[in-house]
Amino acid sequence: MLHPSAQSRQDGHKVNRKIISKLQDSYLVTKTPASRKAKGSGRRKNSKSSKKTDSWFKRLGKWILRALLKLMLWTTLFATLVGLGFGYYLDRTITKTFEGRRWSVPAQVFAQPLEIYAGQRINKAQLVEELGRLGYRSDANLTAPGSYNSNGATLSTHLRGFDFMEGSRPSQRVKISFQNGVINRVQAKDNSEIPLIRLDPATIGSFFPSHGEDRLILTPEQVPPLLAEGLKAIEDRNFDDHRGFSITGILRAAWVNARSGTRAQGGSTLTQQLVKSYFLTNERTYERKLREVAMAIILELRFSKEDLLTAYINEIFLGQNGARAIHGFGLGSQFYFNKPINELAVHEIATMISIIRGPSYYNPFRHPERALARRNRILDTFLADGLISNPRHQDAIGSPLGVVSSPNSGGAYYPAFMDIVRAELSERYSASDLRSQGLRIFTTLKPREQENAQKAVTSTLQMIEKERKLAQGSLQAASVITDTQTGEILALIGGRKGRVDGFNRALNASRSVGSVIKPVIVLTALEAGLDWSTLVNDTPITMTSDSGELWTPRNYDGKTRGELPMIRALAMSLNLAMVDLGNTVSLGEVQRRFTDLTGYAPKNRYPSFFLGAESMSPLQLTELYGNFASGGFHTTPKAVIAVLNERGQALSHHPFDLTQSIRPETVASLNRGLEIVMSHGTGRSSPFSKQGVAGKTGTSNDNRDSWYAGFDNSKLSVVWVGRDDNKSTGLTGTSGALRIWNNMHVSSGVDPIVHNPADNLVEIEFATGMRAAKSCADVVVIPIRRPDTLPIKLGCGVRKTFGQRLRSIFNN
Amino acid sequence: MNIKLCISLLCIIFIGGCAGNQGPSASDSRASSGQSRTAENSNKPAAPPKPAKIKPAPPKNSAAKILLAQADTALTQQAPAQAIVLLERAIRIDPREALLWIRLSRAHLAQGHTQAASQHARKAIALAGSDAVKTGQAWLQMADVLEAQGERQQAASLRRRYARYAG
Numbered sequence: 006m007l008h009p010s011a012q013s014r015q016d017g018h019k020v021n022r023k024i025i026s027k028l029q030d031s032y033l034v035t036k037t038p039a040s041r042k043a044k045g046s047g048r049r050k051n052s053k054s055s056k057k058t059d060s061w062f063k064r065l066g067k068w069i070l071r072a073l074l075k076l077m078l079w080t081t082l083f084a085t086l087v088g089l090g091f092g093y094y095l096d097r098t099i100t101k102t103f104e105g106r107r108w109s110v111p112a113q114v115f116a117q118p119l120e121i122y123a124g125q126r127i128n129k130a131q132l133v134e135e136l137g138r139l140g141y142r143s144d145a146n147l148t149a150p151g152s153y154n155s156n157g158a159t160l161s162t163h164l165r166g167f168d169f170m171e172g173s174r175p176s177q178r179v180k181i182s183f184q185n186g187v188i189n190r191v192q193a194k195d196n197s198e199i200p201l202i203r204l205d206p207a208t209i210g211s212f213f214p215s216h217g218e219d220r221l222i223l224t225p226e227q228v229p230p231l232l233a234e235g236l237k238a239i240e241d242r243n244f245d246d247h248r249g250f251s252i253t254g255i256l257r258a259a260w261v262n263a264r265s266g267t268r269a270q271g272g273s274t275l276t277q278q279l280v281k282s283y284f285l286t287n288e289r290t291y292e293r294k295l296r297e298v299a300m301a302i303i304l305e306l307r308f309s310k311e312d313l314l315t316a317y318i319n320e321i322f323l324g325q326n327g328a329r330a331i332h333g334f335g336l337g338s339q340f341y342f343n344k345p346i347n348e349l350a351v352h353e354i355a356t357m358i359s360i361i362r363g364p365s366y367y368n369p370f371r372h373p374e375r376a377l378a379r380r381n382r383i384l385d386t387f388l389a390d391g392l393i394s395n396p397r398h399q400d401a402i403g404s405p406l407g408v409v410s411s412p413n414s415g416g417a418y419y420p421a422f423m424d425i426v427r428a429e430l431s432e433r434y435s436a437s438d439l440r441s442q443g444l445r446i447f448t449t450l451k452p453r454e455q456e457n458a459q460k461a462v463t464s465t466l467q468m469i470e471k472e473r474k475l476a477q478g479s480l481q482a483a484s485v486i487t488d489t490q491t492g493e494i495l496a497l498i499g500g501r502k503g504r505v506d507g508f509n510r511a512l513n514a515s516r517s518v519g520s521v522i523k524p525v526i527v528l529t530a531l532e533a534g535l536d537w538s539t540l541v542n543d544t545p546i547t548m549t550s551d552s553g554e555l556w557t558p559r560n561y562d563g564k565t566r567g568e569l570p571m572i573r574a575l576a577m578s579l580n581l582a583m584v585d586l587g588n589t590v591s592l593g594e595v596q597r598r599f600t601d602l603t604g605y606a607p608k609n610r611y612p613s614f615f616l617g618a619e620s621m622s623p624l625q626l627t628e629l630y631g632n633f634a635s636g637g638f639h640t641t642p643k644a645v646i647a648v649l650n651e652r653g654q655a656l657s658h659h660p661f662d663l664t665q666s667i668r669p670e671t672v673a674s675l676n677r678g679l680e681i682v683m684s685h686g687t688g689r690s691s692p693f694s695k696q697g698v699a700g701k702t703g704t705s706n707d708n709r710d711s712w713y714a715g716f717d718n719s720k721l722s723v724v725w726v727g728r729d730d731n732k733s734t735g736l737t738g739t740s741g742a743l744r745i746w747n748n749m750h751v752s753s754g755v756d757p758i759v760h761n762p763a764d765n766l767v768e769i770e771f772a773t774g775m776r777a778a779k780s781c782a783d784v785v786v787i788p789i790r791r792p793d794t795l796p797i798k799l800g801c802g803v804r805k806t807f808g809q810r811l812r813s814i815f816n817n
Numbered sequence: 818m819n820i821k822l823c824i825s826l827l828c829i830i831f832i833g834g835c836a837g838n839q840g841p842s843a844s845d846s847r848a849s850s851g852q853s854r855t856a857e858n859s860n861k862p863a864a865p866p867k868p869a870k871i872k873p874a875p876p877k878n879s880a881a882k883i884l885l886a887q888a889d890t891a892l893t894q895q896a897p898a899q900a901i902v903l904l905e906r907a908i909r910i911d912p913r914e915a916l917l918w919i920r921l922s923r924a925h926l927a928q929g930h931t932q933a934a935s936q937h938a939r940k941a942i943a944l945a946g947s948d949a950v951k952t953g954q955a956w957l958q959m960a961d962v963l964e965a966q967g968e969r970q971q972a973a974s975l976r977r978r979y980a981r982y983a984g
Binding site: 117120122123124125170171200201488489490491493636637638646647658660661662663664665669718719759761762 | 878879880883884898899901902903905906908909910912913921925933936937939940942943944946947
């Protein structure tokens with residue numbers, strides 16, 4: 006096959022040969038007839054030159070025409086291919102995104118529900134607060150689920166239905182009676198007794214994608230008809246008829262833009278808005294618009310109108326809550342009105358629709374007048390379109406915006422607790438499962454505890470900073486609160502600002518624990534057969550490490566106290582005495598016990614470990630103290646109870662997991678000692694110190710860290726206070742962390758520790774460890790294995806036992 | 818000197834005698850007395866009357882009591898997983914009730930989780946405290962766990978010791 010140019014050259018040669026032949030023919034003819042020769046010689050000449058010119062132009066023209074045709078053909082072919090490829094790309098992109106987002110249901114995380122039964126210790130005000138947290142509203146008629154009515158000593162409520170782990174509980178009306186801060190009766194609508202019922206649990210978060218979008222997915226059946234019709238009326242009147250874009254809309258927008266000289270208006274349909282929302286861009290260019298239109302057309306071709314409208318309702322951006330973007334009406338309803346979408350009134354639906362046009366501009370919290378004006382225009386449109394009746398319109402127009410700026414808007418949001426939920430689940434579920442499978446996660450969190458603890462942390466730090474003239478915001482804190490018997494985490498505070506998703510100090514701040522570690526030494530000593538009355542030396546000591554380094558510990562006040570009983574050494578947190586005790590039982594043995602109780606070996610292998618030169622996080626310390634608070638059982642603090650799939654089937658249940666770690670009588674004895682720490686030692690400044698609580702304070706070197714770990718009958722709490730830059734705070738465990746713990750218990754008080762009456766309790770003098778009686782000053786009651794071996798404090802009226810008298814005879 | 822020596826020898830004998838009598842705790846002594854009564858009865862010509870079953874006091878907390886009853890139903894219906902969920906809920910309400918932990922141990926045992934069953938039985942023993950009936954039932958539950966773990970002798974020994982509390 007010839008190259009086109011070669012072909013063209015060959016064709017040219019053929020043409021030339023024909024011309025020459027024709028010229029020769031004409032020459033021969035003119036030579037033969039003489040008359041013709043004279044007549045037309047001049048004309049022939051002209052004709053010859055004209056013929057020559059025409060052929061050349063004609064040929065050139067034809068050639069150009071052919072070339073142009075070829076060029077067009079190739080260009081068209083190329084453009085078609087590119088267009089098809091781009092169309093395919095757009096189709097793939099938008100369809101994949103739509104399908105992915107449509108079924109991408111973030112896992113929902115629930116707190117523990119409040120149990121309601123006769124005998125439950127909760128007063129009416131607290132229950133109202135709890136209902137308010139769940140978005141219940143006061144309504145004398147209890148017309149709809151999510152309402153309550155307080156009347157005298159009773160509170161009636163219309164509970165929302167909920168799918169619990171064990172099954173569904175439909176919505177129902179309940180009457181609760183109170184007496185002396187306790188529920189004394191729970192009745193159904195027909196006055197029959199209800200022995201046990203629970204509130205619906207608070208939604209405390211969901212696992213939304215890393216770019217911060219959160220949503221609560223609604224199915225088409227869950228979308229209120231007024232919302233669907235209202236959206237169409239306001240945002241896209243021709244939604245049911247168009248094929249993804251509206252020419253009239255675009256022309257109108259173009260006209261407005263041309264007149265204003267800016268790109269002020271977009272003629273987007275709901276489908277186009279949906280496309281725009283998927284790709285997170287507000288860029289206003291014609292290129293983007295074209296792409297948007299193309300994608301909208303593709304979506305319309307591929308999916309039904311109902312699918313598209315539902316996707317829009319679940320997708321549209323409705324505001325920002327810190328780092329969390331509020332997407333969709335499901336979550337928007339919780340965020341702005343603190344209730345589920347099916348409970349929204351007409352004016353509330355109109356408010357939500359009004360926000361779409363500009364979530365920032367029409368933010369009802371920041372710009373209520375603007376939002377109200379737009380809401381009322383929307384209500385007028387509802388009326389004009391026959392979506393609502395005149396009385397409903399009047400009623401709605403007269404209603405306030407009704408948005409609630411409660412801390413629980415958008416579902417209670419506890420990022421610090423969510424961190425541990427995420428960590429626990431990461432062992433069993435992938436991140437994509439959590440973000441897309443619609444899992445339902447039931448957790449151990451008690452919102453009341455969480456809110457109370459967070460409030461105590463924030464207010465106490467502010468108070469301390471003010472009192473000590475420290476820079477505002479310089480102090481930080483963290484806390485973990487667990488159930489003493491099950492080890493379940495009831496609250497977790499990651500920093501002084503609860504709703505900020507930042508560095509989680511409760512899980513990740515590993516700091517020297519100071520004296521809170523000392524109970525491990527005492528436990529080892531008790532297990533080795535020593536007693537609370539055993540004398541230890543609070544005298545100067547210098548120890549040499551293997552590398553020859555000298556270590557000379559000191560007491561916090563720099564003083565020494567000589568011989569004193571073990572209980573006093575622990576209660577007063579005397580460093581020298583505790584080092585002496587540690588040396589008596591050996592560092593290796595103390596560290597072995599530490600490993601048993603925490604599940605990991607300490608990092609510090611030197612005697613400074615005795616004084617808490619060991620970094621731990623508040624969560625790790627909680628695990629250690631859980632052994633004491635539970636009565637001798639090791640539990641790993643846990644946050645997840647169960648995970649259900651979207652159909653309500655259990656995927657995993659996380660049962661109680663405990664292992665006996667300390668003998669019951671030994672741990673009972675240790676806990677008595679920790680109670681004395683509170684009543685007579687470093688915890689005595691606490692207003693609860695003599696109310697049956699056990700605990701230990703801790704302070705690290707240079708007052709960098711302030712710790713408190715303590716428990717009552719039902720709750721174990723660990724509190725840390727320090728600075729993020731690890732500089733000195735000037736606080737001890739008592740003046741920092743313990744104050745926070747005190748404030749955590751101001752409103753609810755403490756639940757005193759219940760003792761086993763079989764404890765071998767003996768009264769001893771706190772200062773000397775001698776056997777004494779209550780009539781003597783400074784006496785503590787504590788289990789002693791061999792009370793008959795104790796020396797007796799004279800003048801206390803303690804009579805020697807027969808054995809003691811025999812022994813004294815023998816000794817003499 | 819001789820007098821002192823005699824006194825101290827007497828003392829040693831006395832203390833030694835006391836040490837030899839260590840053993841049954843309050844609950845144990847009740848258990849042994851129960852056994853001796855059974856032995857006495859067996860000598861009588863007539864068939865011994867069946868000792869009345871000793872039932873532990875139900876949970877004081879009304880909610881825990883209801884959940885315990887539901888869990889017992891679930892256990893009889895061979896639904897230990899459901900029983901575990903109910904019992905854990907009950908324990909969240911009343912965490913120091915030994916009976917709930919005994920049943921939780923039973924539910925785990927029914928599921929073949931002997932390790933969990935053993936630890937929950939221990940928890941029940943620790944919480945039962947001075948309640949002899951609950952202590953006895955907790956030990957009997959431990960006997961069941963031990964048997965499932967292949968420790969038949971220990972299980973039998975515990976059953977003999979706490980037979981009186983068999984429900």
